[in-house]
Amino acid sequence: MNLLETRDLQKHFGGLHVTAGVNLALAQGEIHCLIGPNGAGKSTLFKLILGEYAPSGGSIWYGGDDITGLAPHLRIRRGISVKFQVPGIFAALSVRQNLAIALQHHLEGHSMAEEIERLLEYLNLRSEAAQRAGNLSHGQKQWLEIGMAISLKPRLLLLDEPTAGMSPEETHATGEMVKDLNARGMTVLAVEHDMAFVRQVASRVSVLHFGRIFAQGTIDEVTADERVAEIYLGQGHHHV
Numbered sequence: 001m002n003l004l005e006t007r008d009l010q011k012h013f014g015g016l017h018v019t020a021g022v023n024l025a026l027a028q029g030e031i032h033c034l035i036g037p038n039g040a041g042k043s044t045l046f047k048l049i050l051g052e053y054a055p056s057g058g059s060i061w062y063g064g065d066d067i068t069g070l071a072p073h074l075r076i077r078r079g080i081s082v083k084f085q086v087p088g089i090f091a092a093l094s095v096r097q098n099l100a101i102a103l104q105h106h107l108e109g110h111s112m113a114e115e116i117e118r119l120l121e122y123l124n125l126r127s128e129a130a131q132r133a134g135n136l137s138h139g140q141k142q143w144l145e146i147g148m149a150i151s152l153k154p155r156l157l158l159l160d161e162p163t164a165g166m167s168p169e170e171t172h173a174t175g176e177m178v179k180d181l182n183a184r185g186m187t188v189l190a191v192e193h194d195m196a197f198v199r200q201v202a203s204r205v206s207v208l209h210f211g212r213i214f215a216q217g218t219i220d221e222v223t224a225d226e227r228v229a230e231i232y233l234g235q236g237h238h239h240v
């Protein structure tokens, strides 16, 4: 069964066709990585799936329902959650307070306190719980954001560049976290540039180029595709 499907999804900004007819199907239970050069439209696709942008055409299906016109908070209530590329933590508040904000409309009192402790343990942030989130290392900030995104136990977790700025060790640990979340039932769609991470986690990979799915397959199939290598030429920091 497909948990998520976009059908001929389009987003135009003036004459710019940033999303130019994306057909993407995510099977229930998979970890799907979305790669593609800067400006390919990856973050825009996430905003469409979340309902932050209204599409210019096409439709979005989730759990068999057409959610194209559904408000963002109703998508969240149905189990879609995201860690965006741009940081969404409250730097002046403590790590614990950030998690409390993520949980505030869903749990209270003792059950919220318990859940916060459980998340701190899971994110390996217990000893930083009272620190200002702004003082965390880059990798720890990403983990806090992932924690906020998973706090409501989503069915579909979208991660936009979750390992940006991380050391290889932190990236690997994040990959293990994503695999563990997946084993607990979360379907994952992750935008990533780090090919070691993609190889570590992905069941399937889609390549987005000029707002379209350009190639799709296993990591081995995609990296063996010469057309894929060509679209990265001139973007020295990407390695496919």
Ligand code: ADP
Binding pocket: 013, 016, 018, 036, 037, 038, 039, 040, 041, 042, 043, 044, 045
């Ligand atoms: P990626 O995440 O793959 O790097 P984005 O989805 O962020 O790409 O952006 C794709 C293209 O869409 C870029 O050329 C960007 O400038 C353009 N774009 C994104 N959002 C807007 C917007 N709100 N208005 C105009 N252009 C936009």
Ligand code: MG
Binding pocket: 042, 043, 044, 085
């Ligand atoms: Mg982006």
